[in-house]
Amino acid sequence: xxxxxxYFHEIKSNKKSIIISVVIFLFLGFxxxxxxxxxxxxxxxxxxxxxxxxxxxxxxxxxxxxxxSSSNASKFYYDLNEALxxxxxxxxxxxxxxxxxxxxxxxxxxxxxxxNQIWNISNRLSFIKxxxxxxxxxxxxxxxxxxxxxxxxxxxxxxxxxxxxxxSSLTDSPEQIKxxxxxxxxxxxxxxxxxxxxxxxxxxxxxxxxxSSISSLSQRDAISRILQNQLLxxxxxxxxxxxxIKIIRGIEVSEYPIQPNVMFLILxxxxxxxxxxxxxxxxxFVRNEFSWDSSSD
Amino acid sequence: xxxxSGIDYYSFSNPLxxxxxxxxxxxxxxxxxxxxxxxxxxxxxxxxxxxxxxxxAFFINIFINENQFPDIGGYLRCVRDIRDNFxxxxxxxxxxxxxxGENLTLYSFKRGLPAxxxxxxxxxxxxxxxSIGLINKLYLFFLYIFLKPKLVDRKNLLILGIxxxxxxxxxxxxxxxxxNLIFCTQVLLLFSIIKRRLFFSTILLVILSAIKIQNGLVxxxxxxxxxxxxxxxxxxxxxxxxxLVILSxxxxxxxxxxxxxYFKLAFLSEDNAISSISSYSPFTSVFELxxxxxxxxxxxxxxxxxxxxxxxxxxxxxxxxITIIFWLLRVNYKRMIIxxxxxxxxxxxxxxxxxxxxxxxxxxxxxxxxxxFASMFIIYLLAYKNSSQQIKKI
Numbered sequence: 001x002x003x004x005x006x007y008f009h010e011i012k013s014n015k016k017s018i019i020i021s022v023v024i025f026l027f028l029g030f031x032x033x034x035x036x037x038x039x040x041x042x043x044x045x046x047x048x049x050x051x052x053x054x055x056x057x058x059x060x061x062x063x064x065x066x067x068x069s070s071s072n073a074s075k076f077y078y079d080l081n082e083a084l085x086x087x088x089x090x091x092x093x094x095x096x097x098x099x100x101x102x103x104x105x106x107x108x109x110x111x112x113x114x115x116n117q118i119w120n121i122s123n124r125l126s127f128i129k130x131x132x133x134x135x136x137x138x139x140x141x142x143x144x145x146x147x148x149x150x151x152x153x154x155x156x157x158x159x160x161x162x163x164x165x166x167x168s169s170l171t172d173s174p175e176q177i178k179x180x181x182x183x184x185x186x187x188x189x190x191x192x193x194x195x196x197x198x199x200x201x202x203x204x205x206x207x208x209x210x211x212s213s214i215s216s217l218s219q220r221d222a223i224s225r226i227l228q229n230q231l232l233x234x235x236x237x238x239x240x241x242x243x244x245i246k247i248i249r250g251i252e253v254s255e256y257p258i259q260p261n262v263m264f265l266i267l268x269x270x271x272x273x274x275x276x277x278x279x280x281x282x283x284x285f286v287r288n289e290f291s292w293d294s295s296s297d
Numbered sequence: 298x299x300x301x302s303g304i305d306y307y308s309f310s311n312p313l314x315x316x317x318x319x320x321x322x323x324x325x326x327x328x329x330x331x332x333x334x335x336x337x338x339x340x341x342x343x344x345x346x347x348x349x350x351x352x353x354a355f356f357i358n359i360f361i362n363e364n365q366f367p368d369i370g371g372y373l374r375c376v377r378d379i380r381d382n383f384x385x386x387x388x389x390x391x392x393x394x395x396x397x398g399e400n401l402t403l404y405s406f407k408r409g410l411p412a413x414x415x416x417x418x419x420x421x422x423x424x425x426x427x428s429i430g431l432i433n434k435l436y437l438f439f440l441y442i443f444l445k446p447k448l449v450d451r452k453n454l455l456i457l458g459i460x461x462x463x464x465x466x467x468x469x470x471x472x473x474x475x476x477n478l479i480f481c482t483q484v485l486l487l488f489s490i491i492k493r494r495l496f497f498s499t500i501l502l503v504i505l506s507a508i509k510i511q512n513g514l515v516x517x518x519x520x521x522x523x524x525x526x527x528x529x530x531x532x533x534x535x536x537x538x539x540x541l542v543i544l545s546x547x548x549x550x551x552x553x554x555x556x557x558x559y560f561k562l563a564f565l566s567e568d569n570a571i572s573s574i575s576s577y578s579p580f581t582s583v584f585e586l587x588x589x590x591x592x593x594x595x596x597x598x599x600x601x602x603x604x605x606x607x608x609x610x611x612x613x614x615x616x617x618x619i620t621i622i623f624w625l626l627r628v629n630y631k632r633m634i635i636x637x638x639x640x641x642x643x644x645x646x647x648x649x650x651x652x653x654x655x656x657x658x659x660x661x662x663x664x665x666x667x668x669x670f671a672s673m674f675i676i677y678l679l680a681y682k683n684s685s686q687q688i689k690k691i
Binding site: 001003004007032170258259261264265267268269271272274275276278279282286 | 299300301302303304313314317318320321324325327328331332335336421422424
């Protein structure tokens with residue numbers, strides 16, 4: 001107990017250095033904050049189009065067996081996540097909107113008509129790693145880099161209480177990213193359309209044949225209803241309207257930057273300054289006063 | 298107590314903010330070790346060991362993200378919520394809900410209560426997942442301080458040290474997940490029930506049930522057995538109690554089966570491991586459960602079976618756990634098997650392992666639930682060994 005009291009006296013006697021350290025780090029925090037780029041928040045709320053929730057799958061059965069109703073967005077969240085960040089969607093985005101040029105245009109060399117290599121810390125580390133593995137590494141802007149950029153810029157989250165999916169981003173180029181999100185939603189929906197187009201056609205052919213071969217009135221009625229549904233889907237697939245993704249709330253951009261959080265960062269620096277100097281004095285105290293041979297009770 | 302209300306959490310992709318936050322937290326944790334060393338609750342070797350464990354927790358969290366543990370963010374959000382408003386604004390801290398539309402909504406404190414317990418520690422920053430991980434490690438440190446006088450012998454402390462560095466314990470006590478709280482509550486509850494402290498036991502059982510209802514039910518067996526039936530006093534009463542439990546299991550067979558099948562299905566659904574409804578085979582009778590229990594216990598103790606390097610590591614951990622249990626049982630084997638207190642604790646441990654083995658298919662989820670029971674039982678054996686040695690000396 002005496003040692004503990006001595007320790008508190010030691011800390012108390014170093015009050016001045018603690019205050020100086022906190023002030024220095026608060027100042028460093030201030031310098032850090034004024035050098036930070038302001039970031040805006042962008043978000044859009046989506047869900048699965050109601051037309052697409054019809055029909056039952058294994059997940060619905062599991063949900064029902066667990067006493068839950070079949071979920072709309074929870075299942076679709078995984079589908080959307082996979083599709084949005086897929087290479088197929090990135091490829092079609094690049095083909096239609098020239099994404100590499102839009103985001104990595106600064107690396108384009110007019111003389112060679114090729115993109116220059118990007119050498120940042122991450123790429124240098126990757127270069128070392130792949131060199132060790134004997135693999136050639138060429139960090140030029142391409143589809144993979146664009147895909148990584150999309151993954152790093154946009155995040156998709158699911159709110160189980162609202163049963164909605166949010167596509168959001170925190171960026172210093174709000175207009176560019178707003179356009180990126182909007183274009184990616186269109187391309188992702190087109191991707192879903194492409195996947196289902198052939199299936200729908202096959203279903204329509206099958207149902208049409210069935211309809212002509214069945215004589216029972218009730219069966220014809222049932223099949224014609226399914227056929228009607230498939231024809232409706234086909235009409236949607238063929239238009240430019242969104243087919244599978246339903247926009248619940250359009251893209252919104254915050255009026256002012258929401259990052260950096262000035263107060264948080266300055267206080268974080270100050271707090272670090274406090275604990276750093278207290279840690280330093282504690283270390284000194286341990287070195288000078290504390291016997292390493294002491295044992296517990 | 299510092300966090301950025303504008304952002305969910307900071308990860309290592311913001312290295313400066315991450316390091317400033319977590320170095321402050323780490324120094325704060327070291328101060329606890331230092332104070333307990335000065336108070337002579339731990340010696341310098343133990344202090345170094347704990348410094349190592351905290352540093353490990355710091356490094357482990359650098360490599361962890363929400364994709365690996367989807368529920369990791371929930372606890373952090375609830376802690377921030379309670380520190381911000383002293384109230385849970387976020388629905389996820391008060392209720393659980395699955396699916397959309399007319400879904401099933403239940404009041405649940407599985408996130409809220411851990412958040413309240415985490416809030417008790419005045420950790421300087423709660424901006425990353427690592428912050429909650431370090432709080433978890435601090436709780437484990439306090440548990441060690443609590444257990445130390447009960448183990449006394451240096452060999453016992455060495456075994457406890459080994460348990461603390463086993464992969465599952467090292468991992469889950471370093472992450473911002475509730476498993477470490479479950480483990481700490483279980484150990485405290487076990488000692489509290491054995492010492493017949495009704496008030497504390499009731500509070501701890503309520504806490505455990507609120508955090509994890511399955512484990513609360515397992516411990517109800519021990520709680521009722523000791524406080525109501527006094528089954529730890531006499532072998533006859535112990536067997537009578539077991540007989541009554543089996544009878545009530547048979548009487549409530551449908552409810553029991555429905556509950557177990559429900560959890561089995563729920564775990565499969567949660568892991569997205571159920572590709573079609575045909576792959577799911579429910580339990581059909583209580584007899585089936587009783588008959589497969591011994592096999593399930595053996596399987597549960599060995600799991601996970603080696604399929605990859607990571608499962609091999611956890612298999613080695615299982616082997617270490619089994620070896621320690623056998624080694625500790627060997628010492629007092631003859632006295633233990635006629636001690637009703639040991640038998641009822643053993644049965645609680647067996648029920649915990651069997652129940653988890655029956656309902657959890659995913660190996661990594663199983664490891665997470667298994668370690669709380671396996672490590673708790675080893676700690677009980679260590680304390681038992683120590684108390685029997687003291688009796689011998691007297």
